[in-house]
Amino acid sequence: xxxxxxxxxxxxxxxxxxxxxxxxxxxxxxxxxxxxxxxxxxxxxxxxxxxxxxxxxxxxxxxxxxxxxxxxxxxxxxxxxxxxxxxxxxxxxxxxxxxxxxxxxxxxxxxxxxxxxxxxxxxxxxxxxxxxxxxxxxxxxxxxxxxxxxxxxxxxxxxxxxxxxxxxxxxxxxxxxxxxxxxxxxxxxxxxxxxxxxxxxxxxxxxxxxxxxxxxxxxxxxxxxxxxxxxxxxxxxxxxxxxxxxxxxxxxxxxxxxxxxxxxxxxxxxxxxx
DNA sequence: AAGGTTACCTGCCCGC
DNA sequence: TGCGGGCAGGTAACCT
Numbered sequence: 001x002x003x004x005x006x007x008x009x010x011x012x013x014x015x016x017x018x019x020x021x022x023x024x025x026x027x028x029x030x031x032x033x034x035x036x037x038x039x040x041x042x043x044x045x046x047x048x049x050x051x052x053x054x055x056x057x058x059x060x061x062x063x064x065x066x067x068x069x070x071x072x073x074x075x076x077x078x079x080x081x082x083x084x085x086x087x088x089x090x091x092x093x094x095x096x097x098x099x100x101x102x103x104x105x106x107x108x109x110x111x112x113x114x115x116x117x118x119x120x121x122x123x124x125x126x127x128x129x130x131x132x133x134x135x136x137x138x139x140x141x142x143x144x145x146x147x148x149x150x151x152x153x154x155x156x157x158x159x160x161x162x163x164x165x166x167x168x169x170x171x172x173x174x175x176x177x178x179x180x181x182x183x184x185x186x187x188x189x190x191x192x193x194x195x196x197x198x199x200x201x202x203x204x205x206x207x208x209x210x211x212x213x214x215x216x217x218x219x220x221x222x223x224x225x226x227x228x229x230x231x232x233x234x235x236x237x238x239x240x241x242x243x244x245x246x247x248x249x250x251x252x253x254x255x256x257x258x259x260x261x262x263x264x265x266x267x268x269x270x271x272x273x274x
Numbered sequence: 275a276a277g278g279t280t281a282c283c284t285g286c287c288c289g290c
Numbered sequence: 291t292g293c294g295g296g297c298a299g300g301t302a303a304c305c306t
Contacts, residue, residue: 003299034282034301058300076300077284092284111283113300156277165301172299219299241299262279264297 002074004058004137004170005213006232010080011055013228014105017082021099022049023064028095034075034115037095044068044118050099057133057169061124069121071129075113081106081229134168137206142168148199151191158194159187160261162206171206174219174241177266179206181240186272187265188258212237240266 002010025046031037045064054061062070074080081090084102095116097105107114119127135141147168151161159180162171171179180187182205185198194202213219218232235242239249244257244266253270 006299073300075283076298109283110285111298113283154276160277163300174299261277263299 002058002078002218003172003175003210003213004055005175005210005234006218007055007058007060007074007170008214009218009232010074011053011060014060014080014082015053017103018050018099018105019052020049021103023047024098024100026095026097029089030092030094033094033109033112034073035117037116038118041070041095041116041118045070056130056136057165058172059129063121067121068118069124070116071119071124071127072107072116073114073129075109075111075115077111078107078109078114081108132166134164134166137168137170137210142203142207144196144200144203147203148196151194151199152196154191156191157188157260158185158191158202159265161191162202163261163263168206170210173263173265174238175206175209175213177241178239179209181266181268181272182209184271186274187267188260189274240268242266 023045026042028037028039028041031039045066045068048064048066050062051065052063054063058073060072062072083104083106085098085100085104087104090106090108092110093106093108095107099105117127117129124130135146150167151158154161159176161167162179163173163176177187179202183198183202185194185202213234216232216234216237217230219234219238240255243255246255247253248255248268248271251268251270253268255266256269258265
């Protein structure tokens, strides 16, 4: 499901419903995720107050009044829902954070690529999941000089480079194609073949594409839903993703599709020349 | 050694 | 109607 915009939309949806609430307990219905759900989760976190929900890359960080926090990745198909305790257990519901009779946080994940960990609040950034992460694309840390400096040394395709979380976090398969279309860069061009000025444009288009998607409530392809069950609307704004064979909105050329790094990639051959 | 490929899962959609 | 194949938004361990 989620790239950075979808995770951010989930964070914004969960925050007003959950922050300030006290966690009564955690029930683990099916611990089988990408990494097994830590059995100590309930013992460690129960009784503590949720102070804030942060995002780093595609991870959500649940900060409690406690020396630990929960770091949560939703994988490809993870979903969070806030429901009353009486609501039935959905298919593929893995675990449940029980805050009150009226507020429980359910996590379901059919493909089980998601995972959750208990990290020490004082040095969670040193954890292997975070230690080598690149800058947040919506922050000032994401600068075209930085992108240029790293990518100009690399022979890999520019699409695989911007999807590499060591270089910049949060850009997944959809928004990589969309950002490159907006910039007019062919996805398979090697990083080292691009000019410094192109990195300047790419940086600003990545930023704008992600922000536009957040503003639209994310993209609902497959089954992404916001916490309240509403879909995201950014998929209506896709310029190239999923549009192979259709005319480019800008020049009417036919959108093409190829594979890069095993991932479907979409581009306009005339707006994004080799 | 960098960069491409595969595996991890289930669900869904398509063609036969 | 049913079955098999291919594909899906992420990540990391493998090969080469």
